Amino acid sequence: MTETARSEALLASLVARLRAAGCVFAEDEAQILLAAAADPVILEQLVQRRIAGEPLEYIVGAVQFGGLRVSVMPGVFVPRQRSVLLVEIATELAAPAGTVVDLCCGSGALGTVLAARLPDAAIIAADIDPIATECAGVNLAGRGRVYLGDLFEALPQTMRGRIDLVVCNAPYVPTSAIATMPPEARVHEPQATLDGGADGLDLLRRVADESAPWMARPSHLVMEIGESQADTARQIFEVAGFEASIRRDDHRGAVAVVGTRDATGRA
Numbered sequence: 001m002t003e004t005a006r007s008e009a010l011l012a013s014l015v016a017r018l019r020a021a022g023c024v025f026a027e028d029e030a031q032i033l034l035a036a037a038a039d040p041v042i043l044e045q046l047v048q049r050r051i052a053g054e055p056l057e058y059i060v061g062a063v064q065f066g067g068l069r070v071s072v073m074p075g076v077f078v079p080r081q082r083s084v085l086l087v088e089i090a091t092e093l094a095a096p097a098g099t100v101v102d103l104c105c106g107s108g109a110l111g112t113v114l115a116a117r118l119p120d121a122a123i124i125a126a127d128i129d130p131i132a133t134e135c136a137g138v139n140l141a142g143r144g145r146v147y148l149g150d151l152f153e154a155l156p157q158t159m160r161g162r163i164d165l166v167v168c169n170a171p172y173v174p175t176s177a178i179a180t181m182p183p184e185a186r187v188h189e190p191q192a193t194l195d196g197g198a199d200g201l202d203l204l205r206r207v208a209d210e211s212a213p214w215m216a217r218p219s220h221l222v223m224e225i226g227e228s229q230a231d232t233a234r235q236i237f238e239v240a241g242f243e244a245s246i247r248r249d250d251h252r253g254a255v256a257v258v259g260t261r262d263a264t265g266r267a
């Protein structure tokens, strides 16, 4: 058997095993696992972990997001491709040299891609989970500051009134819906990264309500939501003093609520 035929046979067998284990993108995953493994013994260990249901991103330690390779540590929320919509909206709205906060940053994927797309902006990330802030620190190294704590209270007091744009993918899954999520999320991602309370909007309410003293005027707040939450999220933003609209990306299955406070401080 030639080397090429051996490689093709190995790839085909990996794809078949991954597909049998329920991996929807078995071809892509097989290539990623092959590239990540230094030798056949390690490859087999990685494949066994994947077949057992561990997220691919934890196994290889990274995900491609917004055109960049973003490190992901076990225990940190795996960035979803739909969240690129938040980055695109933030890139449109942010002043080139503005102060941009990635709140509830997880791995810092959003802030990391924003740092690349807005090279003159000050990028700040914050999360309540120390593993997340450690991971964000790796991804934002040399390009942004990372703080640990509860929503805006994580930030230095000197930032009050100075934030031009907040991008925030807070947990928004209704508590009762977590049981219906795929095992990759339900079993491997911490519940605190998913659980948004009874209607999924507990964190969104808090972010909208607590944002005013921290934001400059004008400024923007951009948050990811589910389709069924759009009307309620817009109302919450409006009550909190934002002019609010909904943006969708049907291709990625993404929905965002976008709030703007104008320069006069409309409330």
Ligand SMILES: C[S@@+](CC[C@H](N)C(=O)[O-])C[C@H]1O[C@@H](n2cnc3c(N)ncnc32)[C@H](O)[C@@H]1O
Pocket: 077, 078, 079, 080, 083, 103, 104, 105, 106, 107, 108, 109, 110, 126, 127, 128, 129, 132, 149, 150, 151, 168, 169, 170, 171, 172, 192, 193, 194, 203
């Ligand atoms: C859905 S994950 C999103 C992570 C990241 N923004 C992304 O899109 O990949 C939500 C994140 O919110 C963080 N979080 C939950 N409650 C928080 C709070 N009260 N203050 C700050 N971060 C919080 C979690 O630790 C988690 O990293």
